[in-house]
Amino acid sequence: MPLLALRLPYDDRTTDHAAAAVAVSLPVVDDATLIAIFGAWLARITAQREVPLRVTRGDVAYDVVLSVLDERGRTLAAAGRVGAAPGLAGLARPTAMISFGAPGTSTAELQLVIGPAEARLLYNARAFRAATALRFAAQLATLGCALAADLDAPIAHLPLLASAEARFLDDVGRGGPPATDAELAPARFARLALAEPAAIAVRHRAAHLTYGELATRVNQLARRLVATGASGARIAVCVEPGLDIAVALLGVLGAGAVYVPLDPAYPAARLHAILGETRPAFVITHAAVLARLDFAGYPTLVLDEPDGAAPLAELPELAPEAPASIYFTSGTTGAPKGVLATHANLAFYLQAARDRYGIDAQTVMPALARFSFSISMFELLSPLTAGGTLVVLDREHVMDPARMRLTLREVTLVHAGPSLWKHLLPHLERAPGGFPAMRHASSGGDLIAPELLARLSRVFASAEVFVIYGSSEISCMGCTYAVDRDALPTRTYVGRPFPGVTVCVLDAAGERAPVGVVGEVYFAGAGVVAGYADRPALTAERFVLRGGQRFYAMGDVGRWSPAGELELLGRNDFQIKIRGMRVELGEVDLHLRRAPGVADAVVVAQAAPGGETRMVGYVVLATSTAPATQLAAIRRHLVDTLPDYMVPAQLVPLAALPVNHNLKLDRNALPALAVRAAGRAPESPTERALAALWCAILGCADVGLDDQFFELGGDSLLALDLIGRAQATLGVTVTGMDILRESLAVIAADCDRQLGRAAPVHAAAPNTPADRVTAFHFGPRAELFGVLHGEPAAAGRTAVLVVPPIGQERVRTQFVLARLARQLAAAGAPTLRFDFFGQGDSRGEDVDATLGRWRRDIVDAHAELITRTGAARVVAIGCRLGATLLATTALPVARMVLWDPVARGMLHHDELAGLHAAYLRAHQPLRFRRPRSPRGAPTELLGTTYSLAALRELDALALPKRTPTTPSIGWLATTAGPGLASRFAALAGPDPQSALVTLDVDCAWHELAQLEEMLPDLGISRALAELASVAA
């Protein structure tokens, strides 16, 4: 086949590659075939770009636009969506072009210039690196030769990888030779116990077992199990954290039985489902667990009860291929599926971790994961098969940042999922002295944001920081990424495979995807498990043979970086059609996750009014700062990177994505689209057009004429979006402040004026009695300022007392609490809002206040409300510190509603001090360094001055536990977090009227950037009103 040399432009950027480029050749074919080659190659490489090559014309988005020019630069043809080639003449700036004779003057990002003696691939150096362009050239040549040889071949199956790139992928995808003859875990433990019997093996609270003691108990349990004929059988282990987890796990493995962990916190239905799937010979448990759980008649072995003279038998010889464990994970159908691993898999798992992370006899490692997750094997057995020490922690301990801060000073190696790190890090970052003993800190189990790795690196200054990527099906140790402190990652890398592991990224046709091309991640190697227990069909579906190797399809989407690091981008399970166009939800997921400020996200298809399907993106924001503002930035990112039909119609912020019990996404638990009940409907064309813009930006189903942007959740950045869209679609200019403070009707009328149209005349919005307010001072010395909403006469009815936060949080919540008061008043409950002494519009100075004084203010406000209204029943609603003060004040109220109460005054103090210092660092750098105030002097915290007495009271403040006089509790959590349920339970007790409601919004209490931002309603007032149950 005649060939045509293909060169890259020769300049200083490409000097190193010029020689290589000479070796790349295109086939000499007719022009039409050449165009087809170029088009086919473009179609295959578009996924290599972060921003796909695309152009939108009208409602149609074209993946690639290709323009063909003659020698004089005139357009001969243009094609959108390469391969289909519908006529699309007149494009001003094609994205890619092919020209004959001389380079065109277009600013196309890629241009193939065909001359009589050679071809040149020109590229936009701002869009592509030289190395990328060189790879493009090689791919183009490879594909071109293949296509020229068989013009009828499907494009998707044409080879794309040049030999050099294929070798590169081979190198980075193989983790090197596996460890030979990895010792099985029970034998390795027994050998270490024999060698160092006095060494501490496991600790829990103040108790511990030495290797000798643990080995004795393990041996006893194992021999007892063998004597009962359990060898080879499945044994469920359902124990709370304690020393016994080590005994049970090693005992079951040593007996040659199959370890099946059950979480005592599982719902009964799930427990029974797993027991039904597993049919265990025994359930090993504790008496306390047995007392509250029903094991459906399966025989139990209670570890903390005397076993009398149970018969013992000799331990069997273990075969590497014998099953060792079954971990249950949720399936996409919601039914749990058991991952069956062998002893060989487990030996690989532990050896890979030991070798890569240097786990040895000096290692002290806490077990943070629930035992029902396969990553717990890493935590439980890594130290015990290396002579180190396992530290077992109670769940409450793991979730308590203060206790974890102490624990992490004592351990040397720690692994946690990103969610737990996000919970702990804010507290660890303030720990004086750091964590000098820590040698290894890692995370995994989910996409790990680069910011998280940076924070881990800062907190654990003496440790190596890793990402660990894997799943139960590959024994968890798939890839690992070591964070370089000098070059922190900017992408969600998971690194390179462990020894003995092969990883590849396959495209839709099952071919290896080139560097940068997105595909599905597959693993092979010693960690790949036997399959799913009793599920041969599912096993065959997910475990596939390729080139003689058994691969597991992870279902994750990833790609190789030019440096040979695997980058994880999300899941790739779902495909839908939007307005007839095919959309891979995984692709939208990918872009949504990559949007600025997104910690986690999922896109789902939901039915929209009219029978259409529309996408909804559920987003977990990386920071709690201005959620509405961040959503606007995310939307802009999507609009900038995806065809419009692929941009979700609505973005919904969530505190966390709902998960089922195995921590997999529970799509059924995602909230449905919010449908808003509108008031007066928009009528004129301008009103309707503006309303449509509001709906699109705010994600409402509809809006009314009297609605205000801010009240619907809008903020200044969303207003910016509205300004741009109003200008683009209506040709009008609206100002940001107007948007934030005007109703839709007023803004529409202003738009009509600009357009020279007559604005419709609407009847004024009626002033309802709910809008009636009465302002006054009250209290023994008339020092407190209050506003009563609604008609004051409420004899025999319910009235509501609103207890505000302190300081700047009072300002931030003012809008929401005033709106709440109006709603309650409209519902017939007069509502009193007031300011504490030294706060807001009350008299006095903040420095003269104490928490005791503020509690008396609550009592005075309650008395004032009764006096003014004659109400028979009072419901009190408190927010933040006000809520905690309310909960610690003896007040005869029928119900207390607490919105994000401050759980511990000392932590709140710390947070305020941290924010204050950060603010000064940003705005008053020299003041930040000024000498500290004299001991005992008042302290300024974010604009509020606290006396020493007030700070002492604050530090001692904590939410109380339930007493006989505690009323029913309504708790609104807009800051979800660990320990929430237990705090609620401690305060509410068994009271059936009490309720905990978590709203998926984030008020960003601790975000400096939100310090001076008014909190939009976000549905909070309605949730508080519902919790208040004023009609009761």
Added chain:
Amino acid sequence: MSDELAVREVACQLGDGDHLVGITTEPTHAAKRRPVVLVNAGLVPKAGPFRVYTQLARQLARAGHRVLRFDLGGLGDSTAAHTTEPLRLRTARDIRAAIDHALAGAEGGEGVVLGGLCSGAEDAYRYAETDARVRQVVLVDPFAYRTARWRWHHLVHRAYRRALRAVGVYQPLAMPGPAGTRAVRYAYMEHAEASRILRALLARSARVHFIYTGGSRDTFNHPGQLAAMFPGIALAPLVTLDYLPHLDHTQLLKADRRAVVDAITARLAGP
């Protein structure tokens, strides 16, 4: 506190149907000085950012002024009224009602002082053009327009900040969203409008006092800039300026709030 003994704070309601809520702060003895009305700073209620309006009102009351700080309709404790009208009309209507209330029974001579911070400053300034009863306006961080010397000072300050950052003293605040798109920039009034209003105020001998803090550094960064912003308008003696570059826009620190309060008090005590 002794301050509390010298002044009296009274909750009040004003406007159509008493929909506006305010606080009148006045000396326990007769108020001898011109009443002062304060307009909301942005969306912050009538106590002002970090309560600076409360502190200002108390200090001015001790100096003999009757001060009304109130919430515009829809802000703070005030309910929205006339919502079918554009915001500027509603704002003007609300400020007029506040001035009516402040002057009712006042003994402090003719007219009022109208002031505010940020958007409150502009609302006050814009309204002042339409009401001759406004004899003095006090504007904290209002509109400003960059000049050639602004650029020079900006470069110097940027170098200073970089030096502070290099030694670890300064840590800029990370804001959400892409740079420059964090928020709707408050649309400060156009230069032409500001010039027109200033001419109108000076023509009727109204005083205008500007205070710029370091929070306005993006648009105002040296004391000579005020005159340069309005060439052709003779500012002295009716237009005065306090430039407080060491303060931030909303004065987080108590000492900074006191600096602003003292500056305003001193100006109002002047001729």
